[in-house]
Amino acid sequence: MSDKAHTPTLELKNVSKRFGPVVALRRGQITLMPGSIHALVGENGAGKSTLVKIIAGLYERDSGTFTLEGKPVNFKSTAEAKAAGIAVIYQEPTLFPDLSVTENVFMGRQPTGAIGRIDKAKMRSEVIGLMERLGVDIDPDRPAEGLSIADQQIIEIAKAVSLDAKALIMDEPTAALSGVEVERLFQIARGLRDEGRALMFISHRFDEVFSLCDTVTVMRDGAYIATEETATTSESEIIRQMVGRDVSDLFPKETADIGEVVLEVEGLTSTGNFSDISFSVRSGEIVALAGLVGAGRSEVARAIFGVDGYEQGKVKVGGKNLPKGNPRSAMDAGLALVPEDRRKQGLVMDASVARNAADAIRSKLTKAGLITAKAENKSAQIWARNLEVKTASLDAVAGTLSGGNQQKVVLAKWLAAEPQILIIDEPTRGIDVGTKSEVHRRMSQLAKEGMAILMISSELPEVLGMADRVLVMREGHITAEIPRENASPETVMFAATHSADEVRREGQDK
Amino acid sequence: MSTVTATKPASAAMRWFSSVVRSREFAIVLAFLLLVLATTLKNPRFIFSPDGWRDLLVTPSMLLVVAIGQAVVIISRNVDLSVGSVMGLTAYCIGSIFIAVPEMPVILGFVIGIAFGTLLGCVNGALVAFGRVPGMVITLGTLYVFRGINVMWTGSNRINASELPKGLLNLGTESILTIPILTIIAVAILLIVAWYMANTRGGREYYAVGSDPVAAELYGLPSVKRVFLSFVISGAMAGLAGVIFAARYGTIDSQVGSGFELQAVGAAVIGGVAIVGGSGTVIGAAFGAILLTTISRSLPVLGIPDFWQQAVVGALIVGAIVLDRILALRQSQRLVAQRFAEEKA
Amino acid sequence: GCSSSDKAAESGTSGGSTNEEPAGGDEAKGSGNNSITFLPKNLGNPYFDASYKGIQAAAESFGASTEEVGPAEATADSQVSYINTATQQGVGSLIVSANDKAAICDALVEAKDAGVKVVTFDSDTNPECRDIFISQADAEGIAKAQIDIVSEEIGDTGQIAILSAAANATNQNEWIELMKKELEANHPNIELVEVVYGDDDDQTSFDKTAGLLQTYPELKGIVSPTTVGIAAAARYLSTSEYKGKVALTGLGTPNQMRDYVEDGTVIEFALWNPEELGYLAAFAADALMNGSITGAEGDTFSAGDLGDYEVGKDGVVLLGDPYRFNKDNIGDFDF
């Protein structure tokens, strides 16, 4: 028993992996001990997800050793890794959209009865139990299609947790979650740890790393840097190891002159998503739209931009009505939307980085009706450089970029359009600290230059750090509007969890 | 406690009933019944005569089995355009065997036909699954190749009914309790495949693979095997259809089943199998096949002039898929409204 | 589809009957090229298979080489490609059964200009596009033979229907017109209730037969002037409750119809011998190639075992009358 406790559940040493000319991983190393939660941190593109995929059996490593409970293994497929007791939550949710939530959780290992008949009732009740444990309310019979990223992530977690695995690997599981769900996840993770399983946790949020993990491994440029006990190291130490330098202010908010109202939303209603949403954004102002996951914030953004329709209400830009359901005219009016799902909405994953970066300014690049690859590349270069997108080349397929770098390309694409109003849904999801402060700095600067910014964020520090004004949504309604000086974690969270009336009453009480 | 157990079965039955009524398949069945009703009112012999009854049941059996296989392939996000050619080649193969060995038991003929179709399906499946290439291109290729082989083999030959053993031909008309044997075979296979697709791990994996192939791979599902098997099933079904053709029509030339691929895809799509994979049922596809076959049979009875019949068939196909879509939209709107109302309450 | 016997729809139409290629014969004679290319409507059709046998037999007797090419499906545009190819190859003569009387015309004219002798048989083109048309029988004769048989069998009274090939098959349509005239003139008690089109496809013809029988409960007879149609209809009838109650006749090949004649589904049907038709066409081609005829009206040539033939108006050569097959004589034929 004690012997077992000292053999690592999973150990990789000197692992390398190349994709053609791109070296994704040069010297990957990690050791997961049973009964422990191990954090893996590193900049975007450091090779974390690649390491995960090697563990998962999706990629074959080029060199290095990989042992599972002391025995060398060589997975040729994800099925083999799964059979060996490794459960993986990938960075991007991978659900079957047409299948029900229940089927998604149990695919390939459904409980069966006589002659292989699936026991559907049993499966359903187990899923209900799982959802209860995770503290979420998702209909087990609904198809995965149309679930928000957060809900999808939760199902991924349910899937992995219900697998009775020796090692649970989680690649940024919390990127799409807000505080409440994160806390639930952590409780479960701790429970699994106490059962003696080995867990690996990747995140760009250091507060999470420190509150959950026992050990932390830092990677940089595809190579292992160091492993420390979380108890004996500090955030700034890790950031230094990770980035190779000190990161200045994470929320470099600059004061800007607040000007005219440029975006006005009046009584926007869409059945089942949100109702009676009214607010305005002025030039030079950063307005945050806060709330719990599933509050309907993204839906509001999509409706404003015209990707979705709405039943009632008006959207005005610079005093003029915006036709509904027409993204093109929204763009022409100076609107830009950085959507929440970069994989499906933000980028054409199979197109090149250059094409993607130039996608929002196609009409601007057109000369005499013609557009050339040269013009696209030129404009792409500028923004790729500004945001330090890490890619092998401009014609690399966007899907091969690391998660955070994909996010940067989406930002590049929309900043290139030089919008008057920027709606930005989870601007720094999956972005590393270094770049995060860079994105924040740039947002501040753009506001200062007169841009109106509507920022949807589930990260409270980001909301509090960046916003001039905070709008809080709950279940499709705006429950509070809080000026910067009054915004605090308590006020925002209270509004996010109570109805407008209650919030008002609470305010009067004070 | 007792009240709970007492009401539970009733509500389960109710739930089942309402889910059946709401299902996509139900709309097709309804359309089919209306069609049969209208035609029968016009001419009662459409079902109330021995031949009419038999034809009503037996004629769809060929498209029905092909549609079963096609549905499995489409559900796993592929399409099999070679079914017509597989069917033709199998029909000729089985015809030739029966001519060479007339005393061969008919059941063996079915086995050989299915085996031969399976073999051709394996060719498709191996190319698509192991080559990891789109099924549409491969099967468009094998559509040409199999048909070419068929023409080359058959030459100007043609198998006539008179050359085939009576035992086989009788199958085309014989029935048990007025249900034609070919129909019984087709329905039995339909039920087996439908059960397999709905209730087994393997069956559900076709849906998963079709719903999102990338996710299926990340998840560790045996996608290659499933894609391969879907084509094998489709081949086997097309092979069976070839034998049914031989039994029912008796005359086999080199063009048997040409153009059948699009009918099979059409049947599956009308029956609610999403062309992008991941959803639909083989039962739906089967009803699509029955509807499609019966439409073209009832038009002459309904007095539609011969020249215009194909146009009416086309209009009805379009109408059926539009209607299905509208019903689906209504349904989802109602669900959203319901959810919203519940949330408010 | 695999068609039956086609016949010159145009044999009756007026028009330039002059053969516009006087020099062609000499050219071919000089080149000594006597290869024959046979282009049926489509491959895989037993009717044309029999014709090709006749062509081969004839070619063997006068020492020419033969070759069969053609599309898998009976469409005019694919036939054009084969005609063009034959022109490029510079074959001696081309024997064609046309899928469309006009569509392949230009290609044939081009072939003629290049010195290829063009013989149409079974289904003709416009007369100016070929040298000679070998006609199986004249249209009136074909129409009358079928009406005669069906009227005899149904007692010259009651409803009948026609199961044709494709809706715009010229030869079929001409026969059907002539049949209507014949009915009107000589069989006032017979009512033609409908003409349906089986597209020369087994399955379609089979299902259309079923439709006819259901739609018209009083139906007494079916005429199917196409080999594919009559065989499919016979097969349906033979297993249905209408067997022996509904008369069936038309144009069919003995091998396909043998069983149905023997089991009483069909009493009598008509056709000519497609092998002889091919045989005659090959001899006509040979005569054109060696320059002994030009295809002008009045030219005569010898067709081996079949004896001597004379070219008629519009360059048409008639094989003879259609033959009626029944229980007594069907055993003598194998095609």
Added chain:
Amino acid sequence: MKRIQQEEYLEYGTPGWKRLILRREAIIFALLVLVIIAAIITTPAFASTKTVTYLLLDTAAIMMMAFPMTLVMITGDIDLSVGSMVGLSSATLGLLLVNGMPFIVAGLAALCVGVLGGLFNGLLVTRVGLPALAVTIGTMALYRGIGKGMLGTLAVTEFPKEWTDLAKATIGSTGIPVVVIVLLVMMAIFIVLLHFTSFGRGVYAIGLSKEAALFSGVRVERTRLILFVISGFIAALAGIYFTLRYTSARADTGTGLELQVIAAVVLGGVSVFGGVGAIAGSVAGVLLIGVLAQTLRLHSITSDVISIVTGVLLILSVTVGSLALWVQKKRSQTKARAEAAKG
């Protein structure tokens, strides 16, 4: 490694010439040239102006339809109704001519029918939200059926001679048909449209991800609708060409043409999943099938073999690429392993 060197990623990874050569279109073109050379060597009759004439006349209709089909398939849709539209256009033209309309009017009416048919397809796909495959299987039967119903037993064979001659005329003694001029103009238009306009960028984006395209301001539904209309229009044009070339208006004209067009386009490298393909590839695909068929026919090889060769070519066109990719992957992996072992 330090911070990434900026110049490294500011350029394309592979040099321009290499990208050009490795493109699928280039490979198909190379194959086409090889086949032509082989045909010239093995087939004496091949090297003549007649070959050029016949080849281009035979493939003109397919080539025309291949242009819009390329775009439609790049958006991830498909149009199976084009073959039937050829028939419907032919029937419309014939019927109106028989009823005494001037040719120009009848031709314009046929083109209108094409536009309407394309619009109907497009509306069902974009407005009702039905899958293109399903819609066009239905309209394939519908349009063919309407054509058949309109013409009935009629087969029109009388056309103004100047028009039928034009359809077959060649430019001087070059053997190049006049219709090639039309094809070249079309090709130029479609190349610009697909490869050098914002519209074309949208077409690719739609094929790769409709949702992402929508979020980038691409008018997804409108683009798809326009493409269906173009497809219908050009199919009708091909119908008129067919009718004139064969001097015969029939409702069954163009039966099965849809699969031939799709086969050629797919051979030319257009992905059936959308997002991938180029006009040049489709042109090469059409010509490759045409030249092969022509050569085989000159060798008196029958249609069954031609159909087998076409099929095998299609299969090879995708499997060889996949095999090459696999080999490349294995090679780079071994290389990476070797390097890792050294370092």
